[in-house]
Amino acid sequence: DIVMTQSPDSLAVSLGERATINCKSSQSVISSSNNKNYLAWYQQKPGQPPKLLISWASPRESGVPDRFSGSGSGTDFTLTISSLQAEDVAVYYCQQHYTTPYTFGQGTKLEIK
Amino acid sequence: QVQLQESGPGLVRPSETLSLTCIVSGGSINNYWWSWIRQPPGKGLEWIGYIHYSGSPKYNPSLKSRVTISVDTSKNQFSLRLTSVTAADTAIYYCARVHPHGWSDYWGQGTLVTVSS
Numbered sequence: 001d002i003v004m005t006q007s008p009d010s011l012a013v014s015l016g017e018r019a020t021i022n023c024k025s026s027q028s029v030i031s032s033s034n035n036k037n038y039l040a041w042y043q044q045k046p047g048q049p050p051k052l053l054i055s056w057a058s059p060r061e062s063g064v065p066d067r068f069s070g071s072g073s074g075t076d077f078t079l080t081i082s083s084l085q086a087e088d089v090a091v092y093y094c095q096q097h098y099t100t101p102y103t104f105g106q107g108t109k110l111e112i113k
Numbered sequence: 114q115v116q117l118q119e120s121g122p123g124l125v126r127p128s129e130t131l132s133l134t135c136i137v138s139g140g141s142i143n144n145y146w147w148s149w150i151r152q153p154p155g156k157g158l159e160w161i162g163y164i165h166y167s168g169s170p171k172y173n174p175s176l177k178s179r180v181t182i183s184v185d186t187s188k189n190q191f192s193l194r195l196t197s198v199t200a201a202d203t204a205i206y207y208c209a210r211v212h213p214h215g216w217s218d219y220w221g222q223g224t225l226v227t228v229s230s
Contacts, residue, residue: 101172
């Protein structure tokens with residue numbers, strides 16, 4: 001199985017400041033056939049199911065605010081929130097969908113400082 | 114807008130079988146893959162498996178001997194069976210639609226299943 005490791009486990013950021021969450025996979029999740037990274041980011045607020053934010057490591061889903069961005073390739077990826085808003089408090093997960101079993105990172109809890 | 118709704122017992126006895134159904138509305142079950150994902154209370158997400166609308170399930174090896182996912186296209190729904198449950202199977206169970214390239218783009222609200230005598 002591909003192991004996904006996120007850092008940090010928790011993060012406190014002031015409103016309006018930048019938040020950065022890292023995700024590392026135990027093996028590359030980039031496909032040689034299309035040169036795409038099979039890496040997704042989800043946001044989960046308390047009592048809600050996860051919400052897809054980013055697919056292919058960087059393109060945002062429709063309706064996701066542009067303060068959210070994804071970057072990285074191969075085994076190292078980053079989710080950045082450029083200017084933290086109160087509604088961004090949540091747990092964030094990365095997931096590799098390169099090979100089954102699809103695996104998630106352990107989650108990063110983002111709070112307001 | 115595609116919507117998914119899980120249904121099934123909220124309490125299952127140890128050693129018995131957990132059975133859940135996910136009803137898909139607002140779109141056809143055809144032409145997609147459909148998955149089950151679970152989350153123990155206060156913990157992270159675990160991919161259980163998925164199934165194509167035409168069949169061909171794929172399971173997490175950690176659960177493979179105990180899990181069955183099936184699909185009923187006539188009812189626009191798919192199901193999960195997990196046998197010989199223990200307290201470790203207590204979790205919120207989510208059903209989700211799987212984009213052809215693997216990410217889950219629509220999720221149900223989830224249903225808490227507690228394994229207890």
